[in-house]
Amino acid sequence: MDEKKHIPKPSKGFVKVKCEGCGNEQNIFTAPASTVKCLVCGNVLAESSSSMGDIKAKSVKELK
Numbered sequence: 001m002d003e004k005k006h007i008p009k010p011s012k013g014f015v016k017v018k019c020e021g022c023g024n025e026q027n028i029f030t031a032p033a034s035t036v037k038c039l040v041c042g043n044v045l046a047e048s049s050s051s052m053g054d055i056k057a058k059s060v061k062e063l064k
């Protein structure tokens, strides 16, 4: 019996994150092509990476 379960990868899409600097909530793409900054205070929310983006801020929820 193969009981291994595949953990679903977070699909590419938008997530709502909360800026740790100012508390602003912002929707960002999970695989950004460039650095995404908070629109309010300029704090870095996510950085682009080779595959998936590197989300720096706390994700509040995944958007479909």
Ligand SMILES: [Zn+2]
Pocket: 019, 020, 021, 022, 023, 024, 038, 039, 040, 041, 042, 043
């Ligand atoms: Zn901010």
